[in-house]
Amino acid sequence: MTLEHPSTHALSGWGRSVHRSSPVRRPTFDGGLVEAVLAEPRITVRGAGKSYGDAALPNGGIVLDMTSRNRILSFDQREGVLIVESGALLRDVIDQTLSLGWKLPVVPGTERITIGGAIASDVHGKNHPGAGSFGRHVRWLALLRSDGNIVQLSAGQDADAFWATIGGMGLTGVILHAAIQLQRVDTGWVVRNRRRTRSLDETLEAMQSLAARQELDPERHVIAWLDAHAPGASLGRGIVDEFYGASTLDLPGSVAPYPEARTAAARNRRSLPGPGLVSRATIAAASAARWHLSRSANSQLATLRSALCPLDRADSWPAAFGRRGLIQYQFALPPDELDVVRAVLVFLGTHGMTPALATLKTFGFDSAAPLSFPIPGWTLAVDLPARWVHGTLRPVDKLVAGAGGRVYLAKDAVTDPELIPVMYPRLASWQRTQRRLDPSQRWSSGLAERLGLLT
Template sequence: MNPDEPTTALSGWGRASHRRGLVRRPVSDDDLVRAIRSAPQVTVRGAGRSYGDAALPDQGTVLDLTAHNQLVSFDQANGVIVIESGALLGDVVEQTLPLGWLPPVLPGTERITVGGAIASDVHGKNHPGAGSFGQHVLWLLLLRSDGTVTQLSAGQDPDGFWATIGGMGLTGIILEAAVQLQRVETGWATRRRHRTRSLDETIEVLRSLAARQELDPELHAVGWLDTHAPGRRLGRAVVDECRPARAADLPPAVPPFPERRGRGSAQGMRSLPGPGVVFGATIAAASSARWHLSVPRSGSLLPLTTALCPLDRAESWPAAFGRGGLVQYQFAVPADGEKVLLQALAYLVGRRMPPALTTLKNLGFGTAGPLSFPIHGWTLAVDLPARWLRDDSPLQALDEMVADAGGRVYLAKDVVVDAELIPRMYPRLDTWRRTQARLDPDRRMTSALAQRLELLS
């Protein structure tokens, strides 16, 4: 990197992790090949929606792939789309939903790139039935650090394919991918809302839903927990279950595919000064209001992407946490690890760190990806002001609880976990390292996350 070239300030979506780096925005495959061959070290970046430092440089050049965003082909008869990795999932939805097709897995936002969805192996609220995003990738083209391009699939270099699925952008640059979409009759969703009165009841409702989800990949479920309610009410929740609406579910005057609104700015508003507006009193008020105002009901009709991608209605959420930003701590534990959920919530509340937002979801069985996050069981995600984590590492005790239970943290969200725990959380790490070294023999792929957690051998 030329020291005289200007660098760009970058951050994770949570705004708690920051780096400066030389950013290149190549458009063509040839530009990408030249860039990767000329840079001693490369960090791949898509839409910048990783909460932590997964798309931030440790050193070297950042390759921003958002201009590499074209639709290559779409087989409307069979629902197979081939698309460049820098396209947003929202771009895919924009082009396919009016034709009756939808990605079978959407996370909380459609503003991530296809490449980012693969590299993080994102999951939605229907994981027990639909699995994660990587399970619907038929093949992908990978630009390796030596400038060669190889096609990977579950049948063609499966080790390389599954090392790239969930591989955090460290095996090479995903150029394009073929993704199998699912049929939908409408662009609407029907939602049923429950309200529980304790964490035990929340777990029971979600466990019952998981049994149905395993047989029905269109069923989505999530619990929004109140972690400020005292005593036995801790973990009471609003539990939403929704599914794509059938044509017969719509009133006569409702068009089958609603008009999509503009996605707005991907940057959001500037961070509020100082600590922002997220602190104990506001968290308590918001948690209580969410539970009390969410009236249980069945049959609510709302746009499908509104139901599946709630983060896109809160684009400026990180700004509310002030200049320090937020940390989302997300972990998964096996199905018999429910006690860890209560222990984690009690630990945070006991340290006067009640989460500003807490979600609980079911997970089905994971993929063959050694670094893919989902395991059969539960995943809990908590949003915390980053300023609470500065003085020491108050989440270390949670890390140990999770690791002892056979669980793991989500690398796409992480910014705090101790590197020594990663081999316990991801027991196939050495297998991944061997494949990563084969695909990246020149040791050019890196990131701040990779260096912090010592992922690379």
């Protein structure tokens, strides 16, 4: 069979701050995939394209789009083990397994990413203190190397390669399919408890008390929205949401245990012209309104999917930031570095960069994966108009690195590359394994080139 010529497409990350025009191949079967890999000297692996920055964008060469390889190969309903192709969306998995009493143990803010992307980014959810990140639940994976060989990897079978691929940002090879251990659930609902706080100290205190419960219960999810525009002592006041799995006893008699899936199709809304709708004035007004209109409340029912995946109700969010898009800057800090959270919020405010969105979560434990993002402690994510940034976050990079923290590679677009070995002290070990898996030096990405991950 003759390999078809790739077609050229305009690509971007979800934040729309970085754009590339690139040849794209979409092979659907193993033979065509191996042939495509061996035919190209430089390849970027791409899933659903939901990384905010340039993690799934090329810096030359071609893009290998995996979304056509999206089959669920098998599901053991007794043990909850799913074998699935890497191009399947989390949404596809949830559609097939939730009504059977099983769920993915880790889901980020969207179910519109691929299984391969979830593994390559080692994504985390709002339940990290109890569940860890996505890679912890991968039993094994099949990896296509750059020399055309397919190998099966697990924690017990070439562990170095397995953990280098988890969180490895698609730079060790093409994940073909994987076995994922799912988690039992009683229903497709959660119970939400909400607390409104009046200061950053109160927010942090509330989250610390909830983290202790999360460590004992992998189904307990916690996230805080912070008002980064509030003045003085009110800075960092917020809304702390805790969700936990609802049992059938929590449901009114008229409510079905598993709600009918009503996932709307993703719509690629065009970016608004110029600066869009996000400005200092609109951020201030929206932040004040959100805090004042929210109230503390307990025992409210919500669907599991709506609670865990708020981004899927925000198709227009990147478009609102205008033609230059948004930057999400997310970093993690050790547990005793809470002062850095306050320092970053103060820095952004005094430099005219109050975030349009700021969310805080707790992390529970480290991973064996050298490039995995979560470390024990805290993670703050802030959404900023890309037009505001222009290198102005370098002092924040230094604050984070100096505190023993790190940025999230899957969302990065701006970090100082000199600080990456400081933030990820096992980078050199990962690079040795990456070179072993990629003897042909085919794998690349905009992120890898910008941050020097492969050098």
